Structures are given as C-alpha cells and as structure tokens.
Amino acid sequence: MGATLKEIALKVGVNVSTVSRVLNNRGYISKDLRDRVDRAITELDYHPNEIARSLFRKKSNVIGLVIPTVAHPFFGELCESIEKCAYQKNYRVLICNSQHERDKENSYLKLLRANQVDGIILGSHTLDVSAFITDRPPLVTIDRRVDSETPFVSSDNYSGGRLATELLISKGCKKLALIMGNRSLPMLANLRADAFEDITTAYNIPHVTMQTHIMGFDPIDYDEITNRLLREHPDVDGIFTTSDLIASHVMRICQNAGKRIPEDIKIIGYDGVFFGELISPQLTTIRQPIPEMGALAFELLFRLIDKLPVSQENTLPVSLIERGST
Amino acid sequence: MGATLKEIALKVGVNVSTVSRVLNNRGYISKDLRDRVDRAITELDYHPNEIARSLFRKKSNVIGLVIPTVAHPFFGELCESIEKCAYQKNYRVLICNSQHERDKENSYLKLLRANQVDGIILGSHTLDVSAFITDRPPLVTIDRRVDSETPFVSSDNYSGGRLATELLISKGCKKLALIMGNRSLPMLANLRADAFEDITTAYNIPHVTMQTHIMGFDPIDYDEITNRLLREHPDVDGIFTTSDLIASHVMRICQNAGKRIPEDIKIIGYDGVFFGELISPQLTTIRQPIPEMGALAFELLFRLIDKLPVSQENTLPVSLIERGST
DNA sequence: TTGAAAGCGCTAACAC
DNA sequence: GTGTTAGCGCTTTCAA
Numbered sequence: 162m163g164a165t166l167k168e169i170a171l172k173v174g175v176n177v178s179t180v181s182r183v184l185n186n187r188g189y190i191s192k193d194l195r196d197r198v199d200r201a202i203t204e205l206d207y208h209p210n211e212i213a214r215s216l217f218r219k220k221s222n223v224i225g226l227v228i229p230t231v232a233h234p235f236f237g238e239l240c241e242s243i244e245k246c247a248y249q250k251n252y253r254v255l256i257c258n259s260q261h262e263r264d265k266e267n268s269y270l271k272l273l274r275a276n277q278v279d280g281i282i283l284g285s286h287t288l289d290v291s292a293f294i295t296d297r298p299p300l301v302t303i304d305r306r307v308d309s310e311t312p313f314v315s316s317d318n319y320s321g322g323r324l325a326t327e328l329l330i331s332k333g334c335k336k337l338a339l340i341m342g343n344r345s346l347p348m349l350a351n352l353r354a355d356a357f358e359d360i361t362t363a364y365n366i367p368h369v370t371m372q373t374h375i376m377g378f379d380p381i382d383y384d385e386i387t388n389r390l391l392r393e394h395p396d397v398d399g400i401f402t403t404s405d406l407i408a409s410h411v412m413r414i415c416q417n418a419g420k421r422i423p424e425d426i427k428i429i430g431y432d433g434v435f436f437g438e439l440i441s442p443q444l445t446t447i448r449q450p451i452p453e454m455g456a457l458a459f460e461l462l463f464r465l466i467d468k469l470p471v472s473q474e475n476t477l478p479v480s481l482i483e484r485g486s487t
Numbered sequence: 488m489g490a491t492l493k494e495i496a497l498k499v500g501v502n503v504s505t506v507s508r509v510l511n512n513r514g515y516i517s518k519d520l521r522d523r524v525d526r527a528i529t530e531l532d533y534h535p536n537e538i539a540r541s542l543f544r545k546k547s548n549v550i551g552l553v554i555p556t557v558a559h560p561f562f563g564e565l566c567e568s569i570e571k572c573a574y575q576k577n578y579r580v581l582i583c584n585s586q587h588e589r590d591k592e593n594s595y596l597k598l599l600r601a602n603q604v605d606g607i608i609l610g611s612h613t614l615d616v617s618a619f620i621t622d623r624p625p626l627v628t629i630d631r632r633v634d635s636e637t638p639f640v641s642s643d644n645y646s647g648g649r650l651a652t653e654l655l656i657s658k659g660c661k662k663l664a665l666i667m668g669n670r671s672l673p674m675l676a677n678l679r680a681d682a683f684e685d686i687t688t689a690y691n692i693p694h695v696t697m698q699t700h701i702m703g704f705d706p707i708d709y710d711e712i713t714n715r716l717l718r719e720h721p722d723v724d725g726i727f728t729t730s731d732l733i734a735s736h737v738m739r740i741c742q743n744a745g746k747r748i749p750e751d752i753k754i755i756g757y758d759g760v761f762f763g764e765l766i767s768p769q770l771t772t773i774r775q776p777i778p779e780m781g782a783l784a785f786e787l788l789f790r791l792i793d794k795l796p797v798s799q800e801n802t803l804p805v806s807l808i809e810r811g812s813t
Numbered sequence: 814t815t816g817a818a819a820g821c822g823c824t825a826a827c828a829c
Numbered sequence: 830g831t832g833t834t835a836g837c838g839c840t841t842t843c844a845a
Contacts, residue, residue: 163600163622165822176832181824189830206622211602212547213822216538217837223581231557231582232567232761241558244584248591253602255549256557256582258570265574274489275537276579296489296532380761409765416767435558439735441742441767491838502816507840515814539838543821 164205172201184209215277224462225273227257227266228284228303233378234406234434235451236284239303242455243282250463252279259285261377270294280462286346299465301458304349306474312465314458314475315349321447321479322356325401325429328445330364332427332487334399337361337368338390340383340411341403344372353403353431369394383407387414398426399487405430405437405446412440412486427487433480442485450477490531498527510535541603550788551599553583553592554610554629559704560732560760561777562610565629568781569608576789578605585611587703589618596620606788612672625791627784630675632800638791640784640801641675647773647805648682651727651755654771656690658753658813660725663687663694664716666709666737667729670698679729679757695720709733713740724752725813731756731763731772738766738812753813759806768811776803 166184170177175194183190183198201207215221226243228236240256247254255278259266266285271294273281284303293307302313329337339357342350354370361368371390373382387410390397400415402408408430412422420426422442430437433448457475464471492510496503501520509516509524527533541547552569554562566582573580581604585592592611597620599607610629619633628639655663665683668676680696687694697716699708713736716723726741728734734756738748746752748768756763759774783801790797 166824167822177822178824178833179831182831185824187825191830194830208597208601210542210822212538212542213837214824215837216536216542216822216839217824219837221538226582230567231570232560232563234558234560234563234762237558237560237563240582241556241584244557244582245586248584253581253598255579256552256566256570258567258574260571271534272579275534277536277538409762413765413767413769436560436735436762436765439739439762439766441739492840493838503838504817504840505815508815511840513841517814520814536838539821540840541821542823542838543840545821 163210164207165210166207168205169198169201169207172205173197219277221277221279222251223253223255223276223278224459225255225257225269225276225278225281226284227259227269227273227281229261230258230378231256234436235404235432235449238434238451239284239455239458242452243459246456246459250459252459252463259287261285261287263287267292270297274298279466282458282462286348289347299462301462301465303454303458305347306349310473312461312471312473312475313349314454314461314477316449316454316477316479318349318352318479319356321431321449322353322401323360324479324481325353325431325447326357326360328429328481328483328487329399329401329427330360330366332399332423334427335366336394336397337366337399337401338394338397339368339370339401339403340386340390340407341370341372342378342407343374350403353401357401369397378406380410383410384414387411388418391415391418391420400426400428401431402428403431405432405434405444408444408446408486409436409440412444423485423487429487433482437482438484445484445487446482448480448482450479453477489536490533491536492533494531495524495527495533498531499523545603547603547605548577549579549581549602549604550785551581551583551595551602551604551607552610553585553595553599553607555587556584556704557582560762561730561758561775564760564777565610565781565784568778569785572782572785576785578785578789585613587611587613589613593618596623600624605792608784608788612674615673625788627788627791629780629784631673632675636799638787638797638799638801639675640780640787640803642775642780642803642805644675644678644805645682647757647775648679648727649686650805650807651679651757651773652683652686654755654807654809654813655725655727655753656686656692658725658749660753661692662720662723663692663725663727664720664723665694665696665727665729666712666716666733667696667698668704668733669700676729679727683727695723704732706736709736710740713737714744717741717744717746726752726754727757728754729757731758731760731770734770734772734812735762735766738770749811749813755813759808763808764810771810771813772808774806774808776805779803
C-alpha cells in the first residue's frame with residue numbers, strides 16, 4: 162500500500178487540502194511549500210489513489226467493451242483500435258467477452274454499471290432491448306440499432322453484400338451460396354444476407370443460404386455446413402461468407418473435397434482481417450474499416466460522456482478487395 | 488446516477504448501516520425489515536457503487552493485462568483465456584496494449600497501480616527491471632523471468648526450439664534458417680533460438696539466423712527479411728520461425744518466389760494459433776498451450792493476491808503439430 | 814436487532 | 830497562501 166495524502170501532509174507539516182491543492186495546481190501555492198511537498202512525494206513514493214478520486218468526481222475514466230470474443234480477429238482488431246483511442250483520451254478499457262452467452266452479456270452489463278464505468282461500447286448482441294439495464298451509462302453499439310436514440314457504428318452492410326454478390330456473378334458463377342452466422346441475432350450484418358438475396362433474385366441466379374444453428378464461432382459448425390452444402394448442392398460455384406474466418410474454413414473444406422479455387426468454385430469473405438492475405442489462395446473480401454470503426458465508436462462515446470451532440474447513425478463505407486480466391 | 492444507500496435508508500426509515508447490513512448479510516436482520524429493504528431496492532433500482540466499496544475494502548477486483556497487442560492472435564487467445572478465468576473468480580480485466588512502446592508500457596504500469604488494480608499480468612517486455620515501478624501490486628509475468636521472486640508462466644521454449652529444428656533435420660533439410668523477432672528483448676522465447684543454434688551446430692547443419700530490427704509485428708519487416716534470406720541464401724531448404732504469424736508471411740513470400748512448400752522448402756512456425764490450420768499448406772508448428780498458460784497465469788495471480796504460496800517457475804509443455812508445411 | 818460514528822483517500826467550498 | 834470542514838457511497842466497529 163502506497164502513501165496517502167495524509168502522510169504527505171503530516172511529513173510536510175501542512176493540511177491535506179494544501180497538499181491536494183499543489184497536486185491539482187489549484188490556487189496560489191508558495192514556491193517553498195511546493196518544493197517541500199514535491200520532495201515528500203518522491204521520498205514517500207506517493208501516488209494518488211484514483212479510486213478515491215473517482216468516488217469524489219463521480220467519474221471513473223473507465224469504459225467497458227462488450228464483445229463476443231476478443232480472440233476473433235475482427236473483434237481483436239476492433240478492441241485494439243478502441244484501446245488506442247481510449248488511451249489517448251485518458252480512458253481505460255475493461256474487456257468483457259460475452260462468448261455469445263446471454264447470461265454473461267447481461268451480467269457484464271450490470272457489473273459495468275456497478276463499477277461506475279463512464280460508458281459502454283457494445284458489440285455483442287444476444288440480448289433483446291427489453292432486457293437492457295435501466296439507468297445505464299452512455300452506450301454506443303457496434304453493428305446494431307437498439308432504439309431511436311443510442312448511437313451505433315456500422316459499415317455499409319447492404320452495399321458489402323451487394324458488392325460481394327455482384328462480384329461472384331460478374332465472374333460468371335451460375336449458382337451461389339451464402340454461409341452466414343445465425344440470422345436470428347438482431348445485427349445489421351444481416352443486411353449482407355438481404356443484399357445477397359435481393360441481388361441473386363434480381364439477376365435470376367439460383368442460390369441457397371445456410372446459417373449456423375448455434376450462436377458462436379465454432380469451426381466445427383462451419384465445416385459441417387460446408388460439407389452439407391457441397392453434398393446437397395454440388396453445382397454451387399460461388400460462395401459468399403459473412404466473415405473471413407468462416408471463409409477460410411469453407412475454403413479448406415472445398416480444397417479437401419478436391420475443388421480448385423477459384424477455378425471450380427469462387428469464395429469471397431467479409432471483414433478484411435489481417436490473415437485474409439495470408440491464406441492461399443489469398444482471400445477476396447469486403448473490407449470493413451475496422452480501425453476507423455473502433456475510433457468512431459470511441460469518439461461517439463467520448464462525446465456522449467461529455468454531453469456533446471452525436472449523430473445516431475454512423476455507417477462507414479466498405480470496399481472490395483479482390484484477391485486470389487475469386 | 489443510481490440511488491444510494493442513503494436514499495434506501497431514508498425511504499425505509501432506517502439507518503444506512505442497517506441497509507448495508509442486509510445487503511451484505513451481516514448479523515441478524517428481522518424478516519420484516521429485510522422485506523422492506525428489498526422492496527425499496529427494487530423500487531429505487533438500487534445498485535451498490537463498487538467504487539465506494541473498493542475504496543473501503545482496499546480491493547478493486549480489477550487486474551491489469553499488459554501485452555504488446557491484443558490483435559496478435561497469440562495474445563488475443565491468451566487474453567480470452569485470462570478474462571474467462573478472471574470472470575469466474577469475480578475479477579475484471581483492464582486491457583493494456585503496449586504496442587511494444589517503452590513509454591506506453593511504463594505509463595500503463597503506473598496507471599494500473601494508481602487505479603489500485605489488485606494485480607498485473609505482464610506479457611510485454613520492453614522495460615528493464617530497474618525501470619519497474621516500486622511498491623507494485625502482485626505481478627505475474629508471461630515468458631519472462633524478471634527477478635528471483637516474481638512468478639512467471641512460460642512454455643518449454645528450449646524444447647520447442649529443439650523439436651522444431653530436429654523435425655526439419657529429420658525431414659532431410661540441408662541448410663536451415665531461423666527467422667525471429669528482435670532478440671534483444673529479455674524474453675524466454677529467445678531460448679527457441681538458443682535451441683536452434685545448439686541443435687544445428689550439434690548436427691553440423693549450416694544455418695543462418697535473422698531477426699527483425701524493429702520491435703513489433705510489422706509484416707513489412709518480415710517480408711523484407713524473407714526476401715533477403717532467399718536472395719542471400721538461396722540454398723536454404725528449411726525455415727523455423729518463432730511465431731505462426733511470421734511463418735505465414737514467410738510462406739507467402741516463398742510461394743511468391745516460386746518455391747513449393749514443402750517440396751522445395753519446409754517451414755515450421757510456433758504458437759499453434761487458430762489460423763495455422765487455415766492457411767495452405769497447413770502450418771506445421773510447435774503448439775504452446777495458450778488457454779492453459781492464461782489460466783495458470785491468472786491462477787498464480789489469484790493466489791498471490793490471496794497471499795497463498797505460489798511456485799515461481801511455471802513452465803508448461805509444448806507439442807509438435809505436424810501439418811502440410813513440412 | 815438496530816443506530817451512531819468513524820473512516821477508506823480524496824477534493825472543494827468557505828474561512829482566515 | 831493555508832487550514833477547517835464537509836462529503837463522495839460505502840462498511841464496520843461499538844453502543845444501545
């Protein structure tokens with residue numbers, strides 16, 4: 162346990178409030194006193210107790226980041242970006258992995274409020290709005306609109322879905338498949354699927370949509386789905402997946418099944434995470450501007466905390482990155 | 488701002504200490520009182536202020552995790568594991584990316600102490616021990632021995648290096664290269680390089696070692712190094728890299744240079760992170776038991792906080808995962 | 814069984 | 830310029 166203000170005051174022979182004043186540079190302080198206090202501070206190795214400060218100020222300078230799992234590259238990169246911005250503005254970030262579990266997400270939300278975080282960035286969406294804690298700290302969501310107030314950050318999911326689908330079509334694919342996470346989650350990412358269906362329908366292209374039945378990122382699940390797809394729809398020659406992680410699994414299964422990529426089957430992912438260019442063939446994908454999304458999410462939260470006006474809808478553009486898999 | 492104990496007490500018509508007692512189940516409380524308090528709590532939507540509790544208890548139930556970057560798959564998976572364990576034991580984790588910057592690492596260390604974290608897990612090692620903050624909270628390091636006291640978790644780096652090197656030799660490689668991060672950092676991972684050099688020397692195999700000159704995970708750097716290696720040592724037919732991330736870059740560069748893997752050149756990585764089996768050919772690697780390492784690190788810290796005895800050296804076994812790249 | 818009082822470490826009126 | 834006092838929201842002696 163470190164020294165306290167009181168001990169400094171005692172040593173210097175002044176009142177605690179005086180020491181507090183020199184620490185915070187409030188009002189006039191005599192040069193002599195300041196020196197003596199400074200000396201005592203170094204001698205006693207004093208460091209202000211931020212918990213006590215937080216209690217008084219009613220401000221913790223901590224924000225909570227709730228995501229499914231930081232081990233998923235999209236969220237890892239997002240977390241990285243958010244932490245970077247938070248650090249610059251003197252905020253700490255508490256990392257909360259929901260693992261796609263309702264209970265954990267819910268209890269983390271409560272816990273964050275109890276811990277007096279100044280704000281929350283929510284990127285995990287297993288709860289419906291009614292379950293949301295009342296009297297909550299400032300909130301910004303990622304990829305979900307929860308109500309007409311709460312600001313959210315997303316990228317242009319519909320355009321992304323359209324770009325991906327159109328690319329496959331323009332490359333000559335005759336039958337398309339979409340492999341996605343569970344659609345029942347209220348996420349804007351579902352717009353990618355909407356676009357896929359709209360576009361294929363408009364172009365009159367046969368298509369099939371498959372989604373995981375569990376909530377989470379279990380590779381086994383993707384592998385099974387892909388195998389079933391190849392079995393039931395052997396004529397599919399273009400696959401759009403809603404993440405690069407899924408895409409890489411799908412790619413591997415296809416290769417194992419003896420399909421050549423992109424000759425026999427073309428695959429396009431989504432996200433633009435780092436390892437997309439490491440796999441072989443390199444993955445064509447729709448890039449979400451992850452660092453910008455993280456920065457924007459923090460910026461919005463920061464403004465919310467400071468009671469500055471923010472826009473509710475914050476949709477960033479996506480871009481097509483063509484690589485070897487198409 | 489939520490209701491406070493005082494408001495509950497006021498509403499129920501008792502003293503705050505009484506309400507506190509029912510909250511914490513201390514001593515005897517009449518059934519009637521308990522009911523009235525419970526009702527007031529729900530009506531006012533009361534939630535204890537954990538900051539105030541922390542101040543009193545001198546315990547925040549928060550730990551700090553300092554790593555280079557959570558966007559690196561090894562640290563992402565480690566962070567995931569640590570958060571999981573922490574959550575079970577009612578601890579929160581503050582995520583601190585040092586970005587391999589001395590200043591940031593140092594200031595995070597100070598900041599964590601000021602924020603009264605109960606403990607720190609340190610996996611970033613740009614500081615030398617002398618720069619360590621004094622009077623620090625309980626500390627557990629990952630992959631580094633800082634002094635004769637502080638417990639650390641690592642996996643068996645020397646064995647890992649040996650396994651990797653011997654595999655390449657047993658596969659018939661005639662000239663080996665090691666591509667590693669910067670060796671000047673005081674990390675136990677350097678033992679992998681020691682093993683590489685010992686074994687190649689023992690077997691009388693020509694070898695060359697290359698390390699990045701910057702601190703960090705800049706892909707450009709790895710690519711340059713690999714290109715230089717291929718240019719200056721075109722006869723190298725086996726490469727050991729100290730991470731899967733590096734390995735995947737190296738693999739790509741080699742493929743771009745027209746080398747077939749594993750026929751012309753064999754590559755083995757390190758870590759056993761998820762995407763190793765997604766790239767093609769799938770990456771042979773030395774697996775570190777990342778979830779177990781994270782769990783152990785937290786367990787040690789937990790014991791340290793509770794002043795229970797802990798062992799200082801905690802080295803977990805590694806295992807060879809043979810896949811397509813060798 | 815409940816209340817009063819003190820105190821965790823700090824800051825901010827308000828005096829002097 | 831510096832001290833006194835009160836209080837942030839909570840818990841815990843100690844009395845009653």
